[in-house]
Amino acid sequence: MNPAPEPGLAFQLKLYGGAFGAFSYISRRIALRRRWRMSEQALPGKPRRVPMDASGYSRRRFIGAGAGALAVAGLPAAARAVTNYKGHDVIVVGAGLSGLHAACILQEQGLDVMTLEGRNRIGGRVYTLMDVPGKPEAGGEWMGANYARMIDTSQRLGLQMLGPDEASDIREWCYRIRGEYILASDWESHPLNPTEGDDRRILPHRMLFELSHKNNPLSGQPLDAWITPEFARFDIPQTHYLKEYLGFDDETIRLMNVVIHTDHMDNTSALHEMRRYAVGEFNASRALANAGQPAWVQIKGGNSRLPEAMAASLDNPVELNKTVYAFEDKGKEVTVHCMDGTRYTARQVICSTPWPVLRKVKFTPRLPARMERAIDEIDYGTSIQVHFLLRKNFWELDEMPGSMWTDEPFERFGVHHRGPNGEATSAVAFINGNEAYKYDFMSDEQVSEYTMRELERVRPSLKGALEPIGIQSCHREVHGGGDWVFWRPGQVGQFAAHMREAHGNIHFAGEHTALMERGMEGAFESGERAAVDALLRS
Ligand SMILES: Cc1cc2nc3c(=O)[nH]c(=O)nc-3n(C[C@H](O)[C@H](O)[C@H](O)COP(=O)(O)OP(=O)(O)OC[C@H]3O[C@@H](n4cnc5c(N)ncnc54)[C@H](O)[C@@H]3O)c2cc1C
Structure with a gap:
């Protein structure tokens, strides 16, 4: 494994100062404003x-x-x-x-x-599917330990949080790469694993995060450092950065690209991805500081x-x-x-x-x-989710984990375990990035049919196991535009600060x-x- 470095105290303070310094600056501005308004209230009619x-x-x-x-x-x-x-x-x-x-x-x-x-x-973009068993999240899903404002607001409004164990969502994955099924335990020694050394222990669904974060120039910097001139030289295609700066080969980059949240790594500023992982690192440091608290939480009863x-x-x-x-x-x-x-x-x-x-x-x-x-x-990152009810425990037939991470057109297929005792409740095919554009040419019914056909083709045990119950995609909706903003090469410098x-x-x-x-x-x-x-x- 190649875990993220454990942040030292100085590093934590720097990040803490970055995010919460601004927070308290804003609070001070509000306090000043509040004092001003309170004095105004002496005026009747206000x-x-x-x-x-x-x-x-x-x-x-x-x-x-x-x-x-x-x-x-x-x-x-x-x-x-x-x-x-x-x-x-x-x-x-x-x-x-x-x-x-x-x-x-x-x-x-x-x-x-x-x-x-x-x-x-x-x-x-926060949308809990209240009518689907287990109430899965179709939009914003996990709150990190660094989500100070959101957690504070939830608590003040009397909402309870669930950690990943209680929310018990998608569990173990199996992998399907170049038409071959691979179990997590076999990945390190598998011939289709393109990485070297310790990196071989990084499972495919973790590769994007863990490999992109290697030697991250934004690591340990204040959270807004990504828009400063010092880092402008990384406002270049992510693929170029991964090859030229980190030395990854085409196959490693291809696997990392499967679940990219943008559209494609060629089209994504390396600075955008560096920022993503620097914020993730900040979350990890907050979780460490709050020992005993989970790093990620959801709201009990649904984030909505x-x-x-x-x-x-x-x-x-x-x-x-x-x-x-x-x-x-x-x-x-x-x-x-x-x-x-x-x-x-x-x-x-x-x-x-x-x-x-x-x-x-x-x-x-x-x-x-x-x-x-x-x-x-x-532009915003694209994705499409196809949700299914489960008619049978198909994974018992082929004895592989129910959830699959693949380089097939449907990319990820996850079984939600959100029953009161961790029972399987529903499933979702979750397609990110370029692959999602293809679905723009299909109606909702065609999307469900196509995805189910593809799933049954690659995994015969799924035949008769799935009942489509709806699709969700922010970029298909007139009020949406996509999942999250992303920056193409050169856009951080041109627009981010404005x-x-x-x-x-x-x-x-x-x-x-x-x-x-x-x-x-x-x-x-x-x-x-x-x-x-x-x-x-x-
Ligand atoms: C699938 C998915 C998974 C995600 N997972 C996570 C996660 O795990 N953790 C995380 O932190 N974030 C996650 N996010 C991102 C997060 O949900 C969003 O960043 C956040 O909710 C955005 O909030 P917002 O207020 O900026 O925008 P929005 O939530 O998009 O709010 C904008 C509002 O404006 C309305 N609107 C649009 N056009 C008009 C108009 N013309 N007139 C009137 N109203 C209009 C929209 O309907 C919407 O209600 C995820 C997003 C998606 C889609």
Whole structure:
């Protein structure tokens, strides 16, 4: 094995200082802002903050309308105009984790926030399949020990966590490579294993992570080091980096590429992957620091319970089925236009939709040229999941582990063990990257049929064992765009530091704008930053 190096204390402090230094910086900015707002509350007619209630987030209450009206009469004209403003303080577009976190912070600070969501459900890329046995996660799945904001919010909202043992998900894999089945115990000595030395002990499903992380230049650096000029020389194709810097051969790279979260390693900046593993290393260091706590957790009852609880804590209920197609910034207020013909106005907007969605959204005035290019050119990783009910324990017939990691078109087939005693509950074929594009030419039914046919072809014991119950794919959905943002070679330097720049009264949030954390915690980081930016302008 080639385990990730155990971080020393200095290293841990550096990382800790990186992520949580920023966190406390933001907290300080909020505290300053809060003090400012509290002094404002001496003015009658202004929102008054009250302590947190049982929902976890504090609830905003207003002074009685009569007292407010009297007070307004005594204010100068400019202040009266402000107080009489009919729109909302802030409209948040998108009820994923980033938008909801921003909305909750702004409400806590006494602002009137309206949240508009295009889908008919809360949560965006966090989506628990509540109707499937075992309630598997079809979107954001694991929270790392470094997910400080997300874990804190879950705890404040009274949600419980499950570690990997309790969540008992996919267990042991068998491997199918170049048409041959290989058991984990045989991999080290198997002739199809292309690696050398200690690397031979790394199982195929761990190769991408463990080999990519070797000699990672970002290791031990602050979490936002990836956007600094010092590392710009690694904004090159990942394949080139793996060959020229780490000396891996084509077959090793081919196997690493099977489950790449982007589209292909040729198209992925090495810096993007280095950052991914540096954040993973930070997670490992946090898990070490919290000895006894699992490194990865999920929310008991399904991760969707978190965004749902956050939405329930908002005074203004999230408006569903409100697909936004245009923003009109008139200087003093922004009008947000929805597909159902409704319009909303606010002094400021936080737009948390995935970047690719904005290709179809109109901004007046137009976005700066760099932002327009970023929206056009930045893509998200693709994946498609085909979920199945299990009709029989097919693995008992061929005596191999039920879950397969393969270089076949369906890539991974996992059996979920999410029953109360670890029983098998459902299964999923999970296809990432370039392979997923092919499925764009198929209807949902064709995807299920094709995948089942391929599975039965390579594993005869699966015949009659599977019943398709649905497919899930963010990049197929109009409100999705893909799984996670990824950076192509050269894009980190061009765009990464600029994704969070406000356009007039419109701020941008979303996992793609986070500089330190990634995935769900990145969404929280970005929501917090956008909320503070909006507060500082309100
Ligand atoms: C399969 C999969 C597995 C993942 N696994 C993990 C994991 O294990 N750990 C991890 O940390 N992360 C994981 N992620 C990533 C994580 O889920 C996301 O990074 C995070 O949830 C993104 O949150 P967000 O608020 O930035 O965006 P979103 O959740 O996408 O929220 C944006 C919201 O905007 C809405 N919207 C879009 N367009 C419009 C419009 N025009 N008008 C109105 N509303 C609109 C969307 O419907 C959505 O609700 C995974 C993602 C996927 C897809």
